[in-house]
Each structure stands twice: as structure tokens, then as C-alpha cells.
Amino acid sequence: MSVVQNATRVADPRIPGCRHCPLTLNSASSPDVPVIESFRTSHGRAWSGDVIIEQGSRRSRLFTMFSGWGIKYKSLDSGERQVVHVLLPGDFVGIETCMFGAAEYSVQAVTDVTFCNFDADRFSEFSGAPGIGRRIMTMQAHETSMICERLTAIGASDARRNIAHLIASLHLRLLKLGLAQERGFRLPLSIQQIADAGGLTPVHVHRVLRALREERIVSLDCRKIEIMDLDGLRDIARVVGMDFPHDMML
Numbered sequence: 001m002s003v004v005q006n007a008t009r010v011a012d013p014r015i016p017g018c019r020h021c022p023l024t025l026n027s028a029s030s031p032d033v034p035v036i037e038s039f040r041t042s043h044g045r046a047w048s049g050d051v052i053i054e055q056g057s058r059r060s061r062l063f064t065m066f067s068g069w070g071i072k073y074k075s076l077d078s079g080e081r082q083v084v085h086v087l088l089p090g091d092f093v094g095i096e097t098c099m100f101g102a103a104e105y106s107v108q109a110v111t112d113v114t115f116c117n118f119d120a121d122r123f124s125e126f127s128g129a130p131g132i133g134r135r136i137m138t139m140q141a142h143e144t145s146m147i148c149e150r151l152t153a154i155g156a157s158d159a160r161r162n163i164a165h166l167i168a169s170l171h172l173r174l175l176k177l178g179l180a181q182e183r184g185f186r187l188p189l190s191i192q193q194i195a196d197a198g199g200l201t202p203v204h205v206h207r208v209l210r211a212l213r214e215e216r217i218v219s220l221d222c223r224k225i226e227i228m229d230l231d232g233l234r235d236i237a238r239v240v241g242m243d244f245p246h247d248m249m250l
Contacts, residue, residue: 017037018033018036018037018040019033019037021249023064023066023089023090023177023249024249030131031131032129032130032131032132032135035129035130035131035132036132036250039118039119039122039125039126040116040117040118040119041117041118041119042116042117043066043114043115043116043117044063044114044115044116044117045112045113045114045115046109046112046113046115047109047112048109048110048111048112049108049109050108050109051106051107051108051109052070052093052107052108052109052113052115053093053094053097053103053105053106053107054103054106055074055075055103055104055105055106056102056103057097057102057103058101058102058103059097059103060094060097060098060101060120060121060123061093061094061097061103061117061120062093062094062095062097062098062117062118062119062120062123062126063092063093063094063115063116063117063118064090064091064092064093064115064116064118064249064250065087065088065089065090065091065093065113065115066089066113066114066115066116067089067113067114068089068109068110068111068112068113068114069086069087069088069109069110069111069113069188069189070086070087070091070093070107070108070109070110070113071083071085071086071087071107071108071110071189071193071196071197072084072085072086072087072093072105072106072107073105073106073108073196074104074105074106075106081196082196082199083193083196083197084105084147084150085143085146085147085150086110086170086189086197087107088173088174088177088179089177089179090177090249091139091143092136092139092140092143092249092250093107093115094107094120095123095136095140097120098120098123099123110188110189110193111188116250118250132250135249135250136250139249139250146169149165149169149239150165150166150169150197153165153166153237154198154199155199159198159200159204159205159207159208160208160211160212160236161236161237161238162198162199162200162208163194163198163200163205163208163209163212164212164217164218164233164236164237165236165237165238165239166194166197166198167187167218167225167227167233167237168233168234168236168237168239169237169239170185170187171185171225171227171233172239182227182230183226183227183228183230184224184225184226184227185224185225186223186224186225187220187223187224187225188223189223191205191206215229215232216228216229217229217232217233217236218233
């Protein structure tokens with residue numbers, strides 16, 4: 001596993017500028033775009049398995065996921081870890097490193113990823129710019145709501161609802177990004193990563209997934225989720241879908 005603390009500046013013609021970013025609905029007309037562009041420094045790239053931010057690092061990092069999947073996790077001295085959030089395109093990462101002076105968590109690329117880097121040394125100036133502060137607060141509030149909902153599913157539910165909630169919530173997020181179909185999506189997380197996201201063991205995850213397949217709710221095969229009963233899945237998960245204004249992304 002490699003650690004990516006110094007993101008290489010990548011000039012990738014496939015990644016559009018802020019004015020034509022596909023992650024937002026009306027970037028070109030937003031008055032915040034010139035400000036966002038003035039703080040963006042580069043496009044970063046990391047490969048599957050790379051640790052982009054290491055827990056405890058005192059180097060400030062600030063970026064928006066552009067493509068690929070990542071995980072945000074906390075590690076214990078004993079070696080256990082808890083995945084606290086699955087990162088998808090549009091997620092804003094690293095604000096804690098700017099505000100607290102050290103990384104409270106690690107961020108690892110699950111797939112190959114690209115991301116838009118911002119000047120972390122100018123975070124106070126950036127967050128104080130008209131319109132930008134509200135965008136950042138909206139994004140952080142939305143992430144906190146998702147993490148709280150996941151925490152409730154982990155701590156106050158059985159394993160069946162826990163795993164169903166993880167699948168249903170990811171499906172809902174991916175649908176909004178146009179990265180899933182109504183009846184399925186690619187799930188690049190390993191069984192161990194799913195277990196870490198649910199506070200379960202891999203053996204327990206296998207048992208729950210087998211039961212959900214036998215009930216013809218969902219099936220996981222070759223890291224692809226097939227949803228056989230969407231209403232049934234959402235009924236088990238009791239997932240709450242929160243609308244997020246895409247024009248509030250950075």
C-alpha cells in the first residue's frame with residue numbers, strides 16, 4: 001500500500017474546468033465559479049489502494065473527489081479500523097486537516113481516483129469568500145447527516161438492516177450522480193471494507209449477503225450489486241434520501 005501525500009500535478013484533458021464540471025448542475029452561470037477556480041491548484045490522481053491522507057498527518061489537504069471511489073476511516077492502535085464514510089465523486093475532503101492542523105482520519109482510494117486540489121494554505125481566505133462559505137457548510141452538513149444515519153444503522157439495528165442500509169444508501173447516492181441503474185450498480189468495495197463499514201466481521205457479511213440473495217432482495221457477484229427487489233431493500237434499510245443541491249458542490 002502506497003501513501004500519496006504529495007499529489008502529482010496532472011494535466012488531464014478529460015477533466016473539464018470548473019465552468020463545465022459535470023458534477024454540478026449550473027456551474028457556468030454561478031458567480032462562485034471564478035473564486036473556486038482561483039483556489040484550485042491542480043488535478044490529483046491516486047491508484048487503487050493508495051492512502052491519500054494518513055491519519056495523524058499534519059499536512060493540510062483539501063480536494064473534491066472527481067472520479068472513483070474512496071473510503072474515510074479511523075484506525076485504532078490495536079489495528080482495527082472503522083470506515084466512517086464512503087467517498088464518491090463530488091465529496092469534499094480534508095477540511096479537518098485545515099481547521100485542526102492534523103488529519104483525524106485516513107483517506108484511501110478504493111479504485112483509481114482523480115480529484116481537484118485546492119490551496120489548503122489559503123483555507124481561511126477561501127472559506128470566507130462570498131458564497132463559498134455557504135457551499136462548504138452545506139456540503140459538511142450533508143456529509144454529517146449521512147454519517148449519522150449510517151451510525152444509527154450500525155449501532156441500533158441488526159446486521160441485516162445494517163448491510164441493507166449500506167447498499168441502499170450507496171445506490172441512492174450513485175443514482176443522483178448518474179452512476180447507477182435502477183436495478184444495480186458496481187460495488188468495488190471488498191468484503192473486508194464492507195465489514196469495516198458495518199462494524200462486522202467478513203464472515204458475518206457473507207452470511208447476511210447470502211440471506212439477502214436467498215430472499216431475492218439483492219445479490220453481490222464479481223463486485224456487482226444486482227437489486228432484485230428495490231422496494232424490499234429500501235423497506236429493510238429504512239434509508240432516508242436527502243436531496244442535495246448539486247450547485248453547492250465545489
